[in-house]
Amino acid sequence: MNRRAVVVASLVVVLAAGVGAWWVLLRNDAPPPVSLEEAVAGVGSTTTAAPGAGTTTIATTGDATTAAPAGLDGTWTIDTTASFAGYRVQEELANIGATEAVGRTSQLTGGLTLSGNAITAVDVTVDMTTLVSNNERRDGALSQRGLETSVFPTASFALTEPIVLATVPAIGGSIEAVATGDLTVHGVTRNVAIPIAAQLVDGTTIVVVGSLDIALADYDIEPPTGFAVLSINEVGTIEMQLAFTR
Numbered sequence: 736m737n738r739r740a741v742v743v744a745s746l747v748v749v750l751a752a753g754v755g756a757w758w759v760l761l762r763n764d765a766p767p768p769v770s771l772e773e774a775v776a777g778v779g780s781t782t783t784a785a786p787g788a789g790t791t792t793i794a795t796t797g798d799a800t801t802a803a804p805a806g807l808d809g810t811w812t813i814d815t816t817a818s819f820a821g822y823r824v825q826e827e828l829a830n831i832g833a834t835e836a837v838g839r840t841s842q843l844t845g846g847l848t849l850s851g852n853a854i855t856a857v858d859v860t861v862d863m864t865t866l867v868s869n870n871e872r873r874d875g876a877l878s879q880r881g882l883e884t885s886v887f888p889t890a891s892f893a894l895t896e897p898i899v900l901a902t903v904p905a906i907g908g909s910i911e912a913v914a915t916g917d918l919t920v921h922g923v924t925r926n927v928a929i930p931i932a933a934q935l936v937d938g939t940t941i942v943v944v945g946s947l948d949i950a951l952a953d954y955d956i957e958p959p960t961g962f963a964v965l966s967i968n969e970v971g972t973i974e975m976q977l978a979f980t981r
Contacts, residue, residue, distance in 0.1 A: 810846050823946075859893075941979045949973055
């Protein structure tokens with residue numbers, strides 16, 4: 736192989752290595768923020784009420800024409816196969832630059848209670864030790880730093896004011912509301928107002944999504960910076976996708 740061929744081959748190898756490093760380190764593979772449309776698509780939908788449920792015609796803010804099933808009152812529990820909660824925060828990494836860290840878990844417990852046109856209770860507990868992002872080192876670090884999940888293994892939200900709806904949505908109909916309650920993260924509890932969107936997917940499934948920006952300092956969270964992580968935004972986002980079933 737002549738000298739020119741060696742040089743060309745070397746350049747190809749360097750270029751390939753650079754592209755590979757870019758793909759591993761610089762690509763933004765963070766999942767998009769929660770959305771009601773995506774959540775409902777993930778759960779799947781039907782156009783009929785549950786067998787034997789009966790129906791009551793009620794106006795809705797959505798475009799659905801199917802009436803809401805009667806007997807929605809009662810307690811609905813979280814379906815973990817279609818639910819998750821987690822965090823989203825901007826960070827600055829050494830030799831990489833700005834990126835978005837997203838960690839999520841489906842290890843949730845809790846439910847909501849419906850009575851007439853009001854949601855009277857919502858309780859959600861999150862197993863923070865099971866949060867997973869696209870970086871195992873980040874996940875491991877959060878055990879002892881930042882969220883300190885080894886010390887504060889759970890986070891929770893409990894509704895403190897009923898959510899009164901103008902109407903009960905029909906199947907396929909959606910609502911927007913604000914859930915006011917106590918959010919506990921890192922051992923600190925604060926009363927917050929979380930904007931939410933919800934849809935009655937069918938007679939047996941309600942999907943709720945919501946997100947809230949929080950100041951890390953409000954929950955005594957010290958950003959876990961270090962050699963690789965140069966800085967972390969002082970404000971992060973708590974986000975959730977919750978599917979409730981009978």
